[in-house]
Amino acid sequence: MLETNLLRHRELLAQARAAGAGLVVFPELGLTGYQLQDLAAEVAMRKDDPRLLGLAADTKGLSAVVSFVEEADDHRLFISAALLEDGDVRFVHRKLFLPTYGLFDERRFFAAGDRLRTVDSRLGVKLGIAICEDFWHLSVPETLALDGAQLLINVSSSPGRDLAAIHEVGLGTAVSWRTLMRTYAQLTTSFVVFCNRVGMDETISFWGGSEVIAPSGEALFTAPLFDEGLYTVDIELGDVRRERIGLPLLRDERPELHLRELRRILAHRTGLAIDEASEANDGGEAGRPEAGQRGAKAAGEPDRRP
Amino acid sequence: MSAAPGGRQGEPNDGADRLFELPPELAIDAEIARRVIVDFVRNQLRQAGFSRGLLGLSGGIDSALVAFLAAEAIGPENLLCVLMPYRTSSPESVEHARLVVERLGCESDLVDISPMVDGYFGRDGAAGAAGEGGGEASPLRRGNLMARERMCVLYDRSVVWGGLVVGTGNKTESLIGYTTLFGDSACAFNPIGDLYKSQVRQVAAAVGVPEAIIRKAPSADLWPGQTDEAEAGFSYPELDRLLFWMIDKRRTDEELLAMGFPGPTVERVKRLVATSEFKRQVPPVAKLGPRTTGVDYLYPRRRPGSARK
Numbered sequence: 001m002l003e004t005n006l007l008r009h010r011e012l013l014a015q016a017r018a019a020g021a022g023l024v025v026f027p028e029l030g031l032t033g034y035q036l037q038d039l040a041a042e043v044a045m046r047k048d049d050p051r052l053l054g055l056a057a058d059t060k061g062l063s064a065v066v067s068f069v070e071e072a073d074d075h076r077l078f079i080s081a082a083l084l085e086d087g088d089v090r091f092v093h094r095k096l097f098l099p100t101y102g103l104f105d106e107r108r109f110f111a112a113g114d115r116l117r118t119v120d121s122r123l124g125v126k127l128g129i130a131i132c133e134d135f136w137h138l139s140v141p142e143t144l145a146l147d148g149a150q151l152l153i154n155v156s157s158s159p160g161r162d163l164a165a166i167h168e169v170g171l172g173t174a175v176s177w178r179t180l181m182r183t184y185a186q187l188t189t190s191f192v193v194f195c196n197r198v199g200m201d202e203t204i205s206f207w208g209g210s211e212v213i214a215p216s217g218e219a220l221f222t223a224p225l226f227d228e229g230l231y232t233v234d235i236e237l238g239d240v241r242r243e244r245i246g247l248p249l250l251r252d253e254r255p256e257l258h259l260r261e262l263r264r265i266l267a268h269r270t271g272l273a274i275d276e277a278s279e280a281n282d283g284g285e286a287g288r289p290e291a292g293q294r295g296a297k298a299a300g301e302p303d304r305r306p
Numbered sequence: 307m308s309a310a311p312g313g314r315q316g317e318p319n320d321g322a323d324r325l326f327e328l329p330p331e332l333a334i335d336a337e338i339a340r341r342v343i344v345d346f347v348r349n350q351l352r353q354a355g356f357s358r359g360l361l362g363l364s365g366g367i368d369s370a371l372v373a374f375l376a377a378e379a380i381g382p383e384n385l386l387c388v389l390m391p392y393r394t395s396s397p398e399s400v401e402h403a404r405l406v407v408e409r410l411g412c413e414s415d416l417v418d419i420s421p422m423v424d425g426y427f428g429r430d431g432a433a434g435a436a437g438e439g440g441g442e443a444s445p446l447r448r449g450n451l452m453a454r455e456r457m458c459v460l461y462d463r464s465v466v467w468g469g470l471v472v473g474t475g476n477k478t479e480s481l482i483g484y485t486t487l488f489g490d491s492a493c494a495f496n497p498i499g500d501l502y503k504s505q506v507r508q509v510a511a512a513v514g515v516p517e518a519i520i521r522k523a524p525s526a527d528l529w530p531g532q533t534d535e536a537e538a539g540f541s542y543p544e545l546d547r548l549l550f551w552m553i554d555k556r557r558t559d560e561e562l563l564a565m566g567f568p569g570p571t572v573e574r575v576k577r578l579v580a581t582s583e584f585k586r587q588v589p590p591v592a593k594l595g596p597r598t599t600g601v602d603y604l605y606p607r608r609r610p611g612s613a614r615k
Contacts, residue, residue: 001610037604160342163334170335200349202606205342226341 002043005031006051009066012230013058019232022123024064027155027197027206028095028132029079031068034157035201040109044071047082047092056084063121065129065195067155069110070094076111081129081155083119091119095131096140103159103204106133116140118147125150125237128190132156135180145188146255150240152190154181157197160207160225174209174225186217189243189250191235198228215243325520326507327543332550334505336512340375343497343509347379350495351470353607355614358469360386362456362490363406363414364527365399369474370406370519371510372497376472378513382412386467390456393420399527402519409516415463422455423448449528453489461492470494478503478542481549482575483582484526484534491585502546540571548575 009026016024028034032043045052045068055066063085070080070092079095094113098106118126128144128151135141135154144152162172169175177194185192191214198208210223212233221233244250267273351359359376363369369387377385387410389403400416407414427448428434428441436443443451460471473493475485477500485491498506503524510520523533524542535541548567551557552575557565562572588600597603 035606035608037606039605039609163338163342164331165333165335167335170338200342200345202353202608203346205345225338226345 002032002045002051005033006055009055010058013055013062013064015230016232017062019230021232022063023121023193024062025153025155025193025195026064026066027195027210028067028081028157029069030155030197031066033201034197034206035204036069037105037109040069040077041071044069044077046071046073047080047089052082052089056082056089057087059084060087062086063123065153065155067131072111077109078113079106079110079131080113081131081153083121083127083129085122090121091117091129093117093129093131095134097133097137099133099136103161104133116143116147118144118149123151123237125240128152130154132158135184141184141188141190141192142253145190145250146253149188150190150237151193152184152188153193153195155195157206159204169209169225171207171209171225174207177209178211178219178222181211181213182217182219185213185215187249189215189247190240191215191237198226215240325511325517326504327541328504328508329543329547329550332502332504332543332546333508334501336509339501339505339509340378340513343375344379346495347376347472347497351380353613354470354494356468356470358384358386358467359472360388360460360464360467360469361472361474362460363387363389363403364474365389365396365402365406365519366524366527367510367515367519368476368498368506370402370515371506371513372472372474373406373410373412374510374513374515375497377410377412382410384469385410385412386463386469387412387414388460388463389414389416390419390459391416392423392452393418394530395527396525396530398522402516402522405516405519409514413467417459417463419452419455419459422458423451426451445529449526450486450489452528453486457489457492472497473499475499476503476506477501478546478549479534480586481553481582482538482545482578483585484538485585487585502550503542504546539574544571545575548572549579552576553579 009031012026013024029036036043047070052068063083065081065083067079067081070078072078079098081093082089083091094115095110096113096116098110098112100107118128121127126148128141128147128149130140130144130152132154141152158173158177160171160173163170164172167175177196181192181194191212194211194213196208196210197206199206205226207225208223208227209225210231211219212221212235214220214235216239220235221231223229223231264273347359351357357380359380361369361372361376363373373385373387387403387407389400391400424434426435426440427443428436431441434440464471471493473491473496475491475496476498479485480491480499501509507520523535525533538545548562548571551562551565559572563569591598591600593601
């Protein structure tokens with residue numbers, strides 16, 4: 001399984017190189033498959049695993065993002081995405097948010113990463129790499145952009161569901177993701193590359209529909225739903241500068257304001273607030289006047305998720 | 307989207323001539339459903355190491371739709387449809403099943419299950435294997451035995467045919483437990499188990515299942531003149547809508563009542579869903595050892611080495 005996938009990655013890297021690609025992105029857990037359960041430990045690799053290094057050796061003059069089950073020194077298992085460049089494993093991002101609800105059960109089998117960093121790349125810009133559910137949390141694209149990323153990459157294994165006819169593309173999951181990717185590209189004035197797995201595995205159909213979005217929020221490329229393929233897209237990295245000069249949203253961000261308010265909110269949520277008398281009295285969730293209201297809201301919320 | 311029940315107009319035709327009634331909130335993208343299901347059938351067989359499938363073709367819409375989709379997935383030459391009438395089955399059922407076989411050009415086989423069922427319950431006053439009194443068995447017992455005899459035939463034929471049994475049960479009947487455990491619900495995998503009856507009709511219309519099959523009243527055909535809707539006491543569109551809002555959309559009883567669903571219907575359907583929970587799960591195993599299947603020994607069915615060689 002792992003060997004077959006490694007071989008397939010090498011073939012695709014060669015094809016991409018022949019097509020003139022500078023950056024090649026593979027989907028979440030592309031090297032191992034997503035539906036693993038107890039198999040996770042059996043397919044795990046350390047980041048210095050000779051098999052991963054062998055794949056990295058194929059990236060002379062290339063950048064590639066590949067994803068695998070990473071086993072740490074202390075034997076925790078992570079869903080990881082590695083940036084391979086010029087023959088090396090340059091950087092590893094460990095998935096931060098592990099969905100464990102609905103059809104997802106990731107936290108049962110994996111540990112959550114706890115570092116969110118951008119990485120310098122041979123492409124001349126910083127990359128921000130995230131995995132699937134990481135992008136269902138606003139803080140992730142925001143932090144990556146503030147940390148200097150100009151190209152955000154999300155690798156996913158998103159299960160397709162919700163076929164309600166009201167959706168513009170017939171698949172609720174696809175509509176949700178498209179909305180998010182365009183919004184992040186626009187708000188961070190960065191390129192967004194979304195690479196999603198394709199194909200049926202057990203009961204799940206991974207829907208593909210990978211996209212490249214310009215810093216203006218415009219989709220430069222949208223892969224078809226359910227069709228596997230190697231797609232090449234030309235992007236003009238200079239568009240980031242043009243967009244950020246014309247629409248200086250990042251310049252105008254107020255991270256210090258955000259941080260101050262986050263500190264306050266965190267203190268409140270953990271019952272450590274001391275600055276306001278009213279807050280000191282309601283450290284518990286139940287006593288808060290808005291608790292009932294929040295419950296009502298939750299009942300009516302739409303159920304689109306990654 | 308309107309929340310009030312009743313008066314729904316369905317695609318593809320409105321008015322008196324419409325093929326079926328489709329509540330708008332249940333309408334799906336039939337082409338995507340078709341694509342996903344066809345991939346699913348192909349993949350389930352491939353991951354198990356098979357290229358062929360078989361199913362029980364009743365003449366009703368559920369098995370007709372599965373036959374159409376399976377034929378598309380693996381080619382009609384790889385699909386065996388088994389017709390398994392009982393002597394009291396409606397002749398129309400067999401006619402409609404034959405219509406599907408002709409339309410698809412797939413393999414078919416007819417097995418009369420009458421001797422098996424009569425051999426157990428007895429016939430014309432003669433006692434069967436069940437002993438004296440078997441002849442007075444309730445329609446429920448007879449219906450369950452018929453469903454299980456059909457299962458036996460399918461699994462026997464699957465060895466000869468070298469294929470997997472493809473399930474044909476829909477989401478509506480599964481949720482209310484209108485199935486026979488180890489009978490019609492037995493299968494290797496089920497392509498339409500997440501489609502409500504109304505959605506089965508929508509996809510059936512989209513893939514070209516013959517109109518006569520889509521139009522007729524759904525029936526388990528366990529006794530002459532039986533129809534699902536007369537037996538259950540509510541129509542499929544009504545039941546599908548209620549299940550959709552109750553289960554998929556997590557509406558509370560109060561919210562369902564406010565939407566206009568009748569209280570007694572809500573009560574009854576809730577009870578049907580709860581009392582049939584056991585039919586939708588694999589039998590529980592008492593936890594004794596360090597690793598127990600289904601509890602803390604968890605593998606995908608598809609794992610390295612799992613496919614038949």
